[in-house]
């Protein structure tokens with residue numbers, strides 16, 4: 309398909325997400341954008357024969373290209389050189405044996421790095437220790453990131469190299485000690501983030517290719533836009549910016565990228581006056597990303613009442629309420645959208661208060677404000693987010709993957725059953741988005757949509773039936789509503805003027821039986837009128 313002339317795409321069914329014309333059979337595109345939507349005859353009148361190409365999709369349902377509103381594409385891209393601590397190993401002993409084999413195979417690297425360790429998913433049901441990791445390799449530094457990306461583990465040498473000693477104190481972070489009074493290997497939140505910054509990343513010259521490969525995985529799951537959240541988390545922010553810019557300039561991005569930045573990087577960009585500079589149609593400099601707390605399954609989410617598994621403990625904020633409010637105000641006043649990570653109800657409360665303080669009852673002039681994860685938001689907090697014009701984006705796969713563990717271990721049945729309260733959002737008319745949060749979970753929109761509609765756990769039961777949503781609402785969360793998290797009005801809908809970004813699904817998610825949604829396949833992904841994935 310060339311993009312410099314009219315192309316008519318027909319499909320048995322097109323779901324547009326545009327209330328003005330919810331379903332159609334044909335769309336006319338040109339120059340990477342949508343010109344008209346309607347019936348095949350209408351499009352033919354619009355682009356007469358001789359001036360048009362045609363693409364007839366014989367089967368399937370065409371929907372707007374999926375937009376992921378939060379994940380870590382650059383980390384996902386670099387995981388290929390790391391060991392995946394898959395829970396399917398079952399036991400720590402089996403996992404360590406595989407990890408040892410991996411380390412031997414990668415004997416040329418100094419560091420041995422693993423990712424996605426999930427303690428409560430293992431039969432041993434415990435964290436790794438430095439002794440475990442010393443058994444993988446004692447003469448090379450070994451580091452493992454927890455699945456939440458909010459904590460990690462080092463072997464003895466890694467702890468030494470990362471400066472994790474008894475004298476180290478970091479505000480909003482924790483070094484867990486063993487019975488011998490020495491660091492046991494586990495580090496949390498700000499200690500972890502500081503250590504993470506020191507871990508080696510892929511060589512600069514490999515980055516563009518790795519990012520391209522990661523984008524291809526997103527394309528294969530129907531994504532035509534992703535968020536990188538955030539640049540500055542790992543070391544090498546400048547190299548990453550160069551890589552993204554190179555791909556965009558050379559027309560090598562097959563999905564639109566919207567980059568979030570940690571304060572240090574955002575400050576540099578603001579100082580140079582290059583933030584908000586339009587790079588290309590495929591690269592957007594997005595908002596500020598910051599954290600209010602951690603995650604429930606690392607016991608670092610900040611709750612209003614204690615965790616079920618630890619008496620009297622509610623978690624610790626990684627920033628004070630004053631710091632949260634100041635950050636929001638400081639960037640918002642410069643027109644920068646703010647994306648705050650908050651999981652626990654108490655952390656969410658401080659973020660909501662921060663937005664309320666900044667806006668002082670005025671309507672929000674900044675597009676693209678969002679609150680990431682928002683797992684334990686109350687109905688009252690959601691109503692106040694709506695009043696602030698802030699979009700919640702839910703990591704709804706939690707209900708399936710960790711729902712049982714949240715109910716049985718961390719927060720109890722009652723609080724677990726209203727995790728990721730999408731149903732509440734629908735009831736109060738608050739548009740919400742979904743995200744895949746890769747590398748935490750595989751890149752997969754269909755599984756999120758399935759979870760949002762069914763809310764079944766790994767035990768096969770429904771957790772919080774009143775928070776289920778319709779397939780239409782779940783689809784909106786990856787299209788028209790996710791577009792709100794980008795501040796762009798050119799994505800998320802099949803409507804004139806928008807980008808020609810489409811996903812062809814094997815079945816109609818709105819018509820298929822809810823329990824069969826997960827069987828839907830992505831057949832094709834089209835970005836700016838170009839086919840970037842075909843099954």
Ligand SMILES: [Zn+2]
Nearest residue numbers: 378379380745
């Ligand atoms: Zn994340």
